[in-house]
Amino acid sequence: MSPNSTSSSPEPITADAPTAIPRPLLTQSWLDLAFLHWAADPADVAGLLPPGTVPDTLDGVTYVGLVAFRMHRVGWLRLPGVPYLGTFPETNVRLYSVDEQGRRGVVFRSLDASRLIPVAVGRLGFGMPYLWSRMSVRTDGDTVTYRSSRRWPGPRGAHSRIAVKVGERVARPTELEHFLTARWGMHGTFFGRRLYLPNAHPRWSLHRAELLQCDENLVTAAGLPTPTGAPVSVLYSPGVRARFGRPARSRSTATPARSTRATPAAIEPPSPRTPTEGRARDWA
Numbered sequence: 001m002s003p004n005s006t007s008s009s010p011e012p013i014t015a016d017a018p019t020a021i022p023r024p025l026l027t028q029s030w031l032d033l034a035f036l037h038w039a040a041d042p043a044d045v046a047g048l049l050p051p052g053t054v055p056d057t058l059d060g061v062t063y064v065g066l067v068a069f070r071m072h073r074v075g076w077l078r079l080p081g082v083p084y085l086g087t088f089p090e091t092n093v094r095l096y097s098v099d100e101q102g103r104r105g106v107v108f109r110s111l112d113a114s115r116l117i118p119v120a121v122g123r124l125g126f127g128m129p130y131l132w133s134r135m136s137v138r139t140d141g142d143t144v145t146y147r148s149s150r151r152w153p154g155p156r157g158a159h160s161r162i163a164v165k166v167g168e169r170v171a172r173p174t175e176l177e178h179f180l181t182a183r184w185g186m187h188g189t190f191f192g193r194r195l196y197l198p199n200a201h202p203r204w205s206l207h208r209a210e211l212l213q214c215d216e217n218l219v220t221a222a223g224l225p226t227p228t229g230a231p232v233s234v235l236y237s238p239g240v241r242a243r244f245g246r247p248a249r250s251r252s253t254a255t256p257a258r259s260t261r262a263t264p265a266a267i268e269p270p271s272p273r274t275p276t277e278g279r280a281r282d283w284a
Contacts, residue, residue: 008102010056013178017200024243028086029072031239032137032144034164034209036066037180038219038227045095048223049107052194053187056096056104058179063232064224065094065106065180066216068146068162069239070137074118088115089135091148091160093222096179097187103196105185109222112148112160126190129222131158142166143212144236150221160216166236167208177206180233195247201240209236 011018042055042062049055055062074086092111098104111128113119114135122130132152138145143165150158170177181204186197211234220226 008100010098010104011102013104013182014184015178015182015203017184019184019198019200019245021198021200021243021245023245024077025246026074026076026244027078027242028074028244029239029241031070031072032139033067033069033237033239034144034146034162035180035233035235035237036068036162036211036214036231037063037233038229039232040064040225044225048109049095049097050187050189050194053097053099053105053107056098056179058176062096063180064219064227065092065096066160066162066219066231067092067094068137068148068160071113072239085115085117088113088118089137089146089148090114091133091135091146091162091218093218093224096183099187099196103185103187104183105187105196106183107187109224110218112150112158112218114148126188127192128188133158145213148218155221158218158221160218161213162216163211163213164234164236165210165212167210170206170208170235173204173206176233177235181206181235181237190247197247198245199242200245201242204237204240207236207238209234 039061040063042057045055045062045064068091069089071090072087074082090111090113093109095107095109097107108129111122111130112133112135113130114133116132119130119132122128131150133148133150135148143163145163146160148160150156173181184199186199188195188197211231
Protein backbone atom coordinates (compact mmCIF):
# COMPACT_ATOMS: atom_id res chain seq x y z
CA MET A 1 0.00 0.00 0.00
CA SER A 2 1.41 3.40 -0.93
CA PRO A 3 1.79 6.01 1.85
CA ASN A 4 -1.20 8.03 0.63
CA SER A 5 -3.65 5.31 -0.43
CA THR A 6 -7.00 4.34 1.13
CA SER A 7 -9.86 2.12 0.05
CA SER A 8 -12.26 5.10 0.08
CA SER A 9 -11.79 8.68 -1.05
CA PRO A 10 -11.06 10.95 1.93
CA GLU A 11 -14.09 12.76 3.28
CA PRO A 12 -14.25 16.49 2.48
CA ILE A 13 -12.78 18.94 4.95
CA THR A 14 -15.53 21.11 6.38
CA ALA A 15 -15.58 24.11 8.70
CA ASP A 16 -18.24 22.46 10.85
CA ALA A 17 -18.17 19.01 12.40
CA PRO A 18 -19.84 16.47 10.07
CA THR A 19 -21.86 14.98 12.95
CA ALA A 20 -23.12 16.34 16.25
CA ILE A 21 -22.20 14.61 19.50
CA PRO A 22 -25.26 15.01 21.77
CA ARG A 23 -24.04 12.46 24.33
CA PRO A 24 -20.29 13.06 24.73
CA LEU A 25 -17.83 10.69 26.30
CA LEU A 26 -15.50 13.61 27.13
CA THR A 27 -15.78 17.40 27.14
CA GLN A 28 -12.97 19.91 27.32
CA SER A 29 -11.95 23.38 26.21
CA TRP A 30 -8.80 24.16 24.24
CA LEU A 31 -7.68 27.74 24.91
CA ASP A 32 -4.93 30.05 23.64
CA LEU A 33 -3.72 27.68 20.95
CA ALA A 34 -0.60 28.14 18.84
CA PHE A 35 -0.47 25.95 15.71
CA LEU A 36 2.98 25.44 14.15
CA HIS A 37 3.30 23.21 11.07
CA TRP A 38 6.11 21.94 8.87
CA ALA A 39 5.70 20.18 5.54
CA ALA A 40 6.77 16.52 5.42
CA ASP A 41 7.18 13.74 2.88
CA PRO A 42 4.39 11.16 3.42
CA ALA A 43 6.98 8.36 3.16
CA ASP A 44 8.84 9.79 6.16
CA VAL A 45 5.84 9.53 8.50
CA ALA A 46 3.84 6.59 7.14
CA GLY A 47 5.56 4.08 9.42
CA LEU A 48 4.60 6.11 12.50
CA LEU A 49 0.84 5.84 11.93
CA PRO A 50 -1.50 3.17 13.33
CA PRO A 51 -2.27 0.15 11.11
CA GLY A 52 -5.12 0.85 8.71
CA THR A 53 -4.24 4.53 8.31
CA VAL A 54 -2.01 6.41 5.90
CA PRO A 55 -0.72 9.99 5.81
CA ASP A 56 -3.37 12.49 4.83
CA THR A 57 -2.00 14.73 2.09
CA LEU A 58 -2.74 18.00 0.37
CA ASP A 59 -1.19 18.24 -3.10
CA GLY A 60 1.03 15.28 -2.25
CA VAL A 61 2.39 16.80 0.98
CA THR A 62 1.60 15.92 4.59
CA TYR A 63 2.44 17.92 7.71
CA VAL A 64 3.92 17.65 11.19
CA GLY A 65 2.13 19.77 13.78
CA LEU A 66 3.36 21.23 17.06
CA VAL A 67 0.36 22.58 18.96
CA ALA A 68 0.63 24.36 22.33
CA PHE A 69 -2.41 25.42 24.35
CA ARG A 70 -4.24 25.41 27.68
CA MET A 71 -6.51 22.47 28.39
CA HIS A 72 -9.47 23.68 30.46
CA ARG A 73 -11.96 21.71 32.56
CA VAL A 74 -11.84 18.22 31.16
CA GLY A 75 -15.08 16.44 32.04
CA TRP A 76 -16.64 12.99 31.64
CA LEU A 77 -20.01 12.48 29.98
CA ARG A 78 -22.27 15.43 30.82
CA LEU A 79 -20.68 16.09 34.21
CA PRO A 80 -19.12 19.51 34.89
CA GLY A 81 -15.49 19.85 33.90
CA VAL A 82 -12.87 19.39 36.61
CA PRO A 83 -11.31 22.77 37.54
CA TYR A 84 -7.89 21.64 38.87
CA LEU A 85 -6.97 18.19 37.59
CA GLY A 86 -8.78 18.91 34.33
CA THR A 87 -7.01 22.22 33.69
CA PHE A 88 -3.38 22.35 32.55
CA PRO A 89 -1.05 23.38 29.70
CA GLU A 90 -0.45 20.85 26.95
CA THR A 91 1.85 20.71 23.93
CA ASN A 92 1.43 17.92 21.41
CA VAL A 93 3.20 16.65 18.33
CA ARG A 94 0.73 15.36 15.77
CA LEU A 95 0.48 13.87 12.31
CA TYR A 96 -2.38 13.85 9.81
CA SER A 97 -4.08 10.61 8.92
CA VAL A 98 -6.88 9.08 6.87
CA ASP A 99 -8.26 5.58 7.26
CA GLU A 100 -9.71 3.03 4.83
CA GLN A 101 -13.19 4.46 5.40
CA GLY A 102 -12.03 7.90 4.29
CA ARG A 103 -12.19 9.41 7.79
CA ARG A 104 -9.64 12.16 8.27
CA GLY A 105 -8.03 12.62 11.67
CA VAL A 106 -4.90 13.26 13.67
CA VAL A 107 -2.41 10.88 15.25
CA PHE A 108 -0.63 12.05 18.36
CA ARG A 109 3.04 11.17 18.63
CA SER A 110 3.43 12.87 22.01
CA LEU A 111 1.32 14.91 24.43
CA ASP A 112 3.21 16.82 27.10
CA ALA A 113 0.98 17.87 30.01
CA SER A 114 1.69 19.30 33.46
CA ARG A 115 -0.76 17.28 35.58
CA LEU A 116 0.58 13.87 36.59
CA ILE A 117 -2.79 12.20 37.26
CA PRO A 118 -4.24 13.00 33.79
CA VAL A 119 -0.94 11.85 32.27
CA ALA A 120 -1.17 8.53 34.13
CA VAL A 121 -4.83 8.05 33.19
CA GLY A 122 -4.10 8.84 29.54
CA ARG A 123 -1.16 6.43 29.41
CA LEU A 124 -2.55 3.54 31.44
CA GLY A 125 -6.24 3.83 30.66
CA PHE A 126 -6.12 4.77 26.98
CA GLY A 127 -2.62 3.92 25.81
CA MET A 128 -1.99 7.50 24.66
CA PRO A 129 1.55 8.93 24.60
CA TYR A 130 1.06 11.42 27.44
CA LEU A 131 4.22 12.68 29.15
CA TRP A 132 4.60 14.61 32.39
CA SER A 133 6.30 17.97 31.98
CA ARG A 134 6.86 21.22 33.83
CA MET A 135 4.93 23.78 31.80
CA SER A 136 3.69 27.36 31.66
CA VAL A 137 1.57 29.56 29.42
CA ARG A 138 2.05 33.32 29.79
CA THR A 139 0.26 36.15 28.02
CA ASP A 140 1.65 39.67 27.81
CA GLY A 141 -0.52 41.88 25.63
CA ASP A 142 -0.68 40.22 22.21
CA THR A 143 2.27 37.89 22.90
CA VAL A 144 1.76 34.35 24.20
CA THR A 145 4.68 32.25 25.42
CA TYR A 146 4.54 28.50 26.01
CA ARG A 147 7.25 26.57 27.88
CA SER A 148 7.67 22.88 28.61
CA SER A 149 10.40 20.71 30.11
CA ARG A 150 9.98 16.91 30.11
CA ARG A 151 9.95 15.19 33.51
CA TRP A 152 8.70 11.63 32.97
CA PRO A 153 9.08 9.21 31.30
CA GLY A 154 11.52 11.02 29.09
CA PRO A 155 13.62 11.47 27.17
CA ARG A 156 15.04 13.91 29.71
CA GLY A 157 15.96 17.17 28.09
CA ALA A 158 12.94 17.19 25.76
CA HIS A 159 11.65 20.75 25.87
CA SER A 160 9.95 23.58 24.04
CA ARG A 161 9.81 27.34 24.24
CA ILE A 162 7.40 28.92 21.77
CA ALA A 163 6.41 32.58 21.59
CA VAL A 164 3.89 34.02 19.14
CA LYS A 165 2.55 37.50 18.53
CA VAL A 166 -1.15 37.33 17.76
CA GLY A 167 -2.19 39.20 14.63
CA GLU A 168 -5.36 39.92 12.70
CA ARG A 169 -8.27 37.52 12.49
CA VAL A 170 -8.31 35.26 9.44
CA ALA A 171 -11.37 36.26 7.43
CA ARG A 172 -11.25 33.25 5.10
CA PRO A 173 -8.85 30.44 5.94
CA THR A 174 -6.85 29.05 3.04
CA GLU A 175 -7.18 25.47 1.85
CA LEU A 176 -4.08 24.56 3.85
CA GLU A 177 -5.41 26.22 7.00
CA HIS A 178 -8.63 24.23 6.70
CA PHE A 179 -6.61 21.06 6.21
CA LEU A 180 -4.50 21.64 9.33
CA THR A 181 -7.23 22.72 11.76
CA ALA A 182 -10.60 21.26 10.71
CA ARG A 183 -9.94 17.74 11.98
CA TRP A 184 -12.94 15.88 13.34
CA GLY A 185 -11.40 12.77 14.84
CA MET A 186 -8.37 10.99 16.20
CA HIS A 187 -6.89 7.70 15.04
CA GLY A 188 -5.21 5.53 17.63
CA THR A 189 -5.01 2.22 19.41
CA PHE A 190 -7.09 1.90 22.55
CA PHE A 191 -7.04 -1.20 24.75
CA GLY A 192 -5.25 -3.01 21.92
CA ARG A 193 -7.88 -2.14 19.31
CA ARG A 194 -7.60 0.28 16.42
CA LEU A 195 -10.26 2.93 16.95
CA TYR A 196 -11.39 6.29 15.67
CA LEU A 197 -12.49 8.86 18.29
CA PRO A 198 -14.75 11.56 16.77
CA ASN A 199 -14.95 15.11 18.08
CA ALA A 200 -17.08 18.17 17.46
CA HIS A 201 -16.70 21.84 18.33
CA PRO A 202 -17.68 25.29 16.98
CA ARG A 203 -15.87 26.71 13.99
CA TRP A 204 -12.34 27.85 14.71
CA SER A 205 -11.67 31.55 15.10
CA LEU A 206 -8.17 31.72 13.62
CA HIS A 207 -5.66 34.56 13.76
CA ARG A 208 -2.45 35.17 11.90
CA ALA A 209 0.53 34.83 14.21
CA GLU A 210 4.17 35.87 14.06
CA LEU A 211 6.58 33.31 15.43
CA LEU A 212 8.89 35.19 17.79
CA GLN A 213 10.71 32.16 19.19
CA CYS A 214 10.76 28.41 18.61
CA ASP A 215 13.34 26.47 20.60
CA GLU A 216 12.17 22.86 20.79
CA ASN A 217 13.17 19.25 20.35
CA LEU A 218 9.77 17.65 20.97
CA VAL A 219 9.38 16.79 17.29
CA THR A 220 12.58 14.73 17.17
CA ALA A 221 11.84 13.24 20.61
CA ALA A 222 8.59 11.96 19.06
CA GLY A 223 10.59 9.98 16.48
CA LEU A 224 10.28 12.42 13.58
CA PRO A 225 12.97 14.02 11.44
CA THR A 226 14.29 17.36 12.65
CA PRO A 227 12.20 20.17 11.11
CA THR A 228 14.12 22.15 8.51
CA GLY A 229 13.53 25.86 8.22
CA ALA A 230 10.71 27.92 9.61
CA PRO A 231 7.19 26.50 9.90
CA VAL A 232 5.11 26.86 6.74
CA SER A 233 2.09 27.83 8.84
CA VAL A 234 1.77 29.66 12.17
CA LEU A 235 -1.72 30.32 13.53
CA TYR A 236 -3.35 31.28 16.82
CA SER A 237 -6.84 30.68 18.14
CA PRO A 238 -8.47 31.89 21.37
CA GLY A 239 -10.04 28.46 21.56
CA VAL A 240 -13.16 26.30 21.42
CA ARG A 241 -15.21 23.98 23.64
CA ALA A 242 -14.92 20.41 22.31
CA ARG A 243 -16.91 17.22 22.73
CA PHE A 244 -15.62 13.70 22.06
CA GLY A 245 -17.92 10.88 21.04
CA ARG A 246 -17.57 7.19 21.75
CA PRO A 247 -14.82 5.35 19.87
CA ALA A 248 -15.71 3.69 16.57
CA ARG A 249 -13.77 0.59 15.53
CA SER A 250 -11.81 0.73 12.28
CA ARG A 251 -11.85 -1.96 9.63
CA SER A 252 -9.00 -4.44 9.63
CA THR A 253 -7.58 -3.90 6.17
CA ALA A 254 -6.94 -1.14 3.68
CA THR A 255 -6.57 -1.33 -0.09
CA PRO A 256 -4.92 1.10 -2.47
CA ALA A 257 -6.79 4.04 -3.91
CA ARG A 258 -5.74 7.36 -5.35
CA SER A 259 -4.86 10.31 -3.17
CA THR A 260 -7.39 13.14 -3.29
CA ARG A 261 -7.27 16.86 -2.75
CA ALA A 262 -8.93 18.40 0.28
CA THR A 263 -12.17 20.28 -0.38
CA PRO A 264 -12.38 23.28 1.95
CA ALA A 265 -15.65 24.88 3.00
CA ALA A 266 -16.10 28.63 3.14
CA ILE A 267 -15.91 29.97 6.66
CA GLU A 268 -17.59 32.91 8.26
CA PRO A 269 -15.49 33.24 11.43
CA PRO A 270 -17.02 34.18 14.76
CA SER A 271 -16.35 37.54 16.34
CA PRO A 272 -12.67 38.21 16.99
CA ARG A 273 -11.20 37.45 20.39
CA THR A 274 -7.75 38.12 21.75
CA PRO A 275 -5.59 36.60 24.48
CA THR A 276 -6.47 37.49 28.04
CA GLU A 277 -4.39 40.47 29.12
CA GLY A 278 -1.68 39.83 31.66
CA ARG A 279 -2.39 36.12 32.24
CA ALA A 280 0.64 34.38 33.74
CA ARG A 281 0.42 30.88 35.13
CA ASP A 282 2.88 28.12 35.93
CA TRP A 283 1.88 24.49 36.48
CA ALA A 284 4.14 22.12 38.37
